[in-house]
Amino acid sequence: MRERDTAPRASLIADPTGTPEEAIGLRRVVTAALAELPPAQREAIELAYYGGLTQAEIARELGQPLGTIKGRVREAMKRLRVLLRPLMDFGGDPRP
């Protein structure tokens, strides 16, 4: 396995120098990856990332045990790491 850069093409967000085609492609891939997650895992990711909640807050909101939420977040991120690997291997510029 070759060494990967620490920043993916998502560096477009902070440094919008990528092409529109890249951005559109990214959107499709990321949306598809999220759609592949089981609904409970996707919900946990959405609440954590887009909603800004901690795992404990998510557990309270959903009325679920904290361990359950931790498991969902952990498995979802593992899965996303695999699903989004093609993006990360896409040859982004090395960044610190």
Next chain:
Amino acid sequence: MTEDREHVVDELGAYVLDALDEAERTRVRAHLAVCSVCAERLADYRAVTGTLPFALPPVSPPPEAWTTIHAVVRQRRARAWPRLASGGRWIRVARWSAAAAIVAGLLAWNIMLQRQVWRYAEGPQVEKLARRPGRLVILTGTRQAKASARLFAAVDGHSGHLAVSGLTPLPAGRVYQLWFLRKAAPPASAATFTVDADGRAWVTVSVPGPLDDTRAIVVTEEPAPASPAPTGPRLLEAEHRR
């Protein structure tokens, strides 16, 4: 790569999502400082979170954004023309590069704006919370026609969130205060908050008691940091109808 119990690989996903509590975050950070294995994996997870904003639906920029963009394009064109006047092909390349950068910039701007918007009243939390077996209470404006709020009380009955829109930003020294007017107890404060320039707020609420024991939920304007009891007129309110 091995993942023994001393590593924090299992927490890295939540760490990059900023979803750990303070103690967990401190422990993970300390481990990352001395563990190259976990630090390498952290880079993977940071890459994952870096892509997540791209899943957000784009929103249309306001008209004034186009005015600014056109002005920038005109400036760039004016600067580029003297240097590029001798080569038509290069002019076309410069224009297309500028256009691509603008479109990419617009997309990124959309993403950032959308992320901000989602934190407020129309956010995914609201929609998802509304589908859960918690309680949803809609507060309507009494003096400001566009003011409204939605209170989501979690199933545990103690916590909730309040999504506010349409309230006027307050001067220094003033806050909005959320009250639970209870049937057999003094009014209980559940939160204080201010709103942003667009009149919005997303507030974590401490629900003081069962909603069925509450006759009304109201928002008033009070002196900062908070009042022990409501003194200002009701700006948002929801009456218990049962």
